[in-house]
Amino acid sequence: MKQFGCFVLVALFLTACQSYKKVPYLQDVEAVTQTEQQGKLFDATIMPKDLLTIVVSCENPEAAVPFNLSVATQASAALTVSTATTVQPVLQQYLVDNKGNVMFPVLGELHIGGLTKKQAEDLIVGKLKTYMKDAPIVTVRMVNYKISVIGEVTRPGTFTISNEKVNLLEALAMAGDMTVYGMRDNVKLIREDANGKQTIITLDMNKAETILSPYYYLQQNDIVYVTPNKTKARNSDVGTSTSLWFSATSILVSVASLLVTILR
The missing domain is CATH 3.30.1950.10 (wza like domain)
Structure with missing residues (x-):
């Protein structure tokens, strides 16, 4: 029995450690500091509809x-x-x-x-x-340099950038950061080029190498979508199922009451 209890504790500890690894941003900073970086400042380019x-x-x-x-x-x-x-x-x-x-x-x-x-x-x-x-x-x-942040963030919305320069972390900060249900390793960036072609890029905010990505700095009209995790999906299903169950129960009660009244 004691061995079983120890096994359960170890399993819970490993699960907690695994979950924690998915929370902090920009892990493995050493890998970035050891990488040779080119010191080139971001400068936005003019696009159609600007x-x-x-x-x-x-x-x-x-x-x-x-x-x-x-x-x-x-x-x-x-x-x-x-x-x-x-x-x-x-x-x-x-x-x-x-x-x-x-x-x-x-x-x-x-x-x-x-x-x-x-x-x-x-x-x-x-x-x-x-x-x-x-x-x-x-x-x-x-004048109309703006980006949008949606999904599992505290304050989703569209934000105007006055200095025409914003990176992914700043965009998340404007939206109040991710909620506990946001997947740090599955952030989608939706971008449209000058020819109207849309591209969806997946970014892993757990990895420090993300700041070296060509998509770290956002362009005008970019959309950042924070994907919900499985816990949020399960909670959504529970809420929907509960509502349906209560609706079905109330209908059955109403039908039963009607039948009792008729049979009397």
Whole structure:
């Protein structure tokens, strides 16, 4: 009997150890520190359907006016000439089409799809030198850079990234981290490329090597899905089965009561 009890304790201990190994993120850190890494910073590339702001400036502000279109807002349109209140004009936003092009004032159609912000800025600066005597300064920003986190996380949702750079751990942190039912070794990343092709990548957050993956940094419109474990699936089945059982029981009770009333 004592041997059986010891066997049960050992089995429970091994099970607990095995379960714990599935919980911590980024295990085997030594393997990453020993790996030779290339020090290259992530820089997002412009893709179709990106919404951009492009601001042109130079020493002579009047020379940059034709390249900075503004949009009238409801607040500014409602103001009359005699109104003393001033409203900051809203700059025109540019939607990148499916071919990676935008229509820019004076310069016309620009192909900037697949370029980083810095490359796009350099491209526009090169074209502006024909029209401006002073050295132009161009600033490109992505307005709709967002990612979504769904599945077994505390606060699933879509998040706008202001600095246009976010990694997988930061995305999970925005969603309140995984719940106890989330599978750390089965996180799905759904990504659509510039041609509209969707790819599903499986990432193991238990392994420290994940930070070296080309998918560790997220692109705009990426979707992160945290897969539920078997415990969550069983609990879901129990809840559904219990509801069905209670529904069936209540129906049977109602039928029995009706039969008793009729037979009387």
